[in-house]
Amino acid sequence: MSEKRRIIFHVAMDHFFTAVEEREHPQYKGKPVIVGADPKKGKGFVSTCSYEARNFGVRSGMSISKAWKLCPKAIYLPVNYELYTKVSDEIMDILRKHADKFEQLDIAEAFLDVTSKVKDHAEAEALARQMKREIYERERLTCSISIGPSKLVAKIASDFKKPNGLTVVKEEEAKGFLAPLPVHKLISIGRETEQKLKSIGIKTIGHLANYDPNVLTQVLGSWGTLLYLMALGIDSSEVGEKSQTKSISREITFEKGMSNFEFIQKALDRLSEEVHRDILRQNLFFKTVTVRFRYENLGTRTHSKTLFYVTNRLQDLKKMAKELMRVYLRSDNKVRLVGVKVSNFISTEKQKH
DNA sequence: TCTGGGGTCCTAGGACCC
DNA sequence: TCTGGGGTCCTAGGACCC
DSSP states (O other), X not given: OOOOOOOEEEEEETTHHHHHHHHHXXXXXXXXXXXXXXXXXXXXXXXXXXXXXXXXXXXXXXXXXXXXXXXXXXXXXXXXXXXXXXXXXXXXXXXHTTOSEEEEEETTEXXXXXXXXXXXXXXXXXXXXXXXXXXXXXXXXXXXXXXXXXXXXXXXXXXXXTTXXXXXXXXXXXXXXXXXXXXXXXXXXXXXXXXXXXXXXXXXXXXXXXSOHHHHHHHHTTHHHHHHHHHTTOOOOOOOOOOOOOEEEEEEEEEEEEOOHHHHXXXXXXXXXXXXXXXXXXXXXXXXXXEEEEETTTEEEEEXXXXXXXXXXXXXXXXXXXXXXXXXXXXXXXXXXXXXXXXXXXXXXXXXX
């Protein structure tokens, strides 16, 4: 008996933040809209931009000052997370009810396993269209859906037709579909790995798929094998709800390097308070505290300490952060960034047992 | 080219236990 | 005391993602 082929959807809302803003303010439609940091302050990033803004060369992730240079006439808006989260929750509810298994990736993206809901690709396409229709009717927003045999293929395919796109890649087409694409399209291949692969002559996913996996392992360590499988389109990872929170952190970058001990201490206190609020909200108890310093000349250092008990108390967090700072902070170098992180959680759920 | 901030996962050595 | 092997936890750093 052969395993039933999986049918996986990747759903991505089209330029989500600006689309919501345009819906709320119809007068913005057809104009370049940029959601992100305040360009007057010159610091920070473009979070999302409309297609009209993209025509000026603006991209998400770009520094806001660069966006300002490219398109000073654009409508610049701050990020209204509360609103976007509310809209996102509604959309995710629509998607969830069509899926056997559901996994939200971020505020605007999700994976669905719909294997038992459809009997072939024609039905899968019809389902995708129906979902698009429901989302549009309820929220007046469009999305792009890609259908694939795995999360890997569906996610990569979602770049192909945007906005309001629908892309299908069948299992037998997966290898050929991936082959001509550059390796960085594979998730977890960034700058570093791309360079390493380039140095042994690998530029496309097809090159990777035809390479000797032994050599890949020598160059990249144990996950060379994993990459090789990905290049062949093989990905058996399941669609599933996100696992529990592993860490909570806050950090802040100063305008200039600081050496004033008290100033840094105060910043750490404030960050600890913010982290603590999150801990209470999520009902978590932590064991490990990490502080992070970015120095002007030394790069970034992290220092952590693990308690032999769990706690959720602000005073414990502040005390540990302060201790780590006392022991490790280099007084001979100016600090550009400080951060506080807690991890090693025990949830209250588990504690009941 | 390092612009910010929030995460996840992996590696590797050392401590410690059996 | 170091002879092996295996496992887990702690700490630090790095790559990568959105």
